[in-house]
Amino acid sequence: MKVLKNEKHQGYSPVLSQISDNQIHGDYKESFFIGIESSNDTPFCRANIWPNPDVLPGWQATMEKYHQEALRVCKAIARVLALALDVDGDYFDKPEMLGNPLAFMRLLHYEGMSDPSKGIYGCGPHSDFGMMTLLATDSVMGLQICKDRDVKPRKWEYIPSIKGAYIVNIGDLLERWSNGIFKSALHRVLGNGQDRYSIAFFLQPSHDCIVECLPTCQSENNPPKYPAIKCSTYLTQRYQDSQVDLSIDKKQT
Ligand SMILES: O=C(O)CCC(=O)C(=O)O
Numbered sequence: 574m575k576v577l578k579n580e581k582h583q584g585y586s587p588v589l590s591q592i593s594d595n596q597i598h599g600d601y602k603e604s605f606f607i608g609i610e611s612s613n614d615t616p617f618c619r620a621n622i623w624p625n626p627d628v629l630p631g632w633q634a635t636m637e638k639y640h641q642e643a644l645r646v647c648k649a650i651a652r653v654l655a656l657a658l659d660v661d662g663d664y665f666d667k668p669e670m671l672g673n674p675l676a677f678m679r680l681l682h683y684e685g686m687s688d689p690s691k692g693i694y695g696c697g698p699h700s701d702f703g704m705m706t707l708l709a710t711d712s713v714m715g716l717q718i719c720k721d722r723d724v725k726p727r728k729w730e731y732i733p734s735i736k737g738a739y740i741v742n743i744g745d746l747l748e749r750w751s752n753g754i755f756k757s758a759l760h761r762v763l764g765n766g767q768d769r770y771s772i773a774f775f776l777q778p779s780h781d782c783i784v785e786c787l788p789t790c791q792s793e794n795n796p797p798k799y800p801a802i803k804c805s806t807y808l809t810q811r812y813q814d815s816q817v818d819l820s821i822d823k824k825q826t
């Protein structure tokens with residue numbers, strides 16, 4: 574499986590290779606990451622790594638179709654969010670916003686038993702970095718959210734999966750855009766010993782998009798809470814913080 578991973582974390586990532594905010598151990602999950610297909614090696618874009626079609630015939634085409642359809646769903650949701658924030662429905666539809674979105678998907682498999690008191694998680698507490706995440710899960714319970722991260726001790730609630738429905742997470746960049754009107758939910762995954770599978774589709778704006786408080790979300794009494802930031806600058810930092818140093822693993826490959 575090691576051949577299926579590159580330096581940009583595309584392809585396969587083994588158990589314990591990713592770490593969430595303020596966590597000591599890596600996550601008890603393995604994943605397969607599919608990014609934006611690109612022949613030039615630009616930040617966040619690179620040729621994807623695909624399993625040999627002789628081993629998994631048709632898999633690449635199925636994943637590419639899923640990526641395309643999930644992006645379509647996210648863009649439709651972005652229209653609803655724009656209207657809710659009192660800007661034009663196509664506000665986020667501009668080339669500099671979602672024209673060339675950094676849309677990534679991660680196929681996830683969790684295993685083992687979590688123990689939050691020891692910092693052992695399927696996926697440690699975190700918020701998603703981007704604009705929104707479409708989450709498809711199987712029926713094995715595991716995902717929890719914390720509605721108010723500032724209340725201690727934190728209260729965690731399970732989110733049941735609904736057959737045929739997506740879970741939509743608000744991400745940190747949308748919280749910044751909306752000046753905190755939409756809150757990016759802190760969430761985590763607990764393993765209960767059963768195998769659990771999910772697909773996360775992360776929608777981030779275009780590489781050079783400047784994410785700054787929308788005009789309708791600020792006033793004299795409610796100034797912007799976050800400074801404007803370029804999408805790529807923000808994501809670079811967040812991705813670096815979330816990868817365990819795999820230098821030992823790298824030396825072996
Ligand atoms: O698998 C899940 O239910 C959640 C996954 C998740 O939060 C993530 O990958 O960011």
Ligand SMILES: [Fe+2]
Nearest residue numbers: 699700701760
């Ligand atoms: Fe997440």
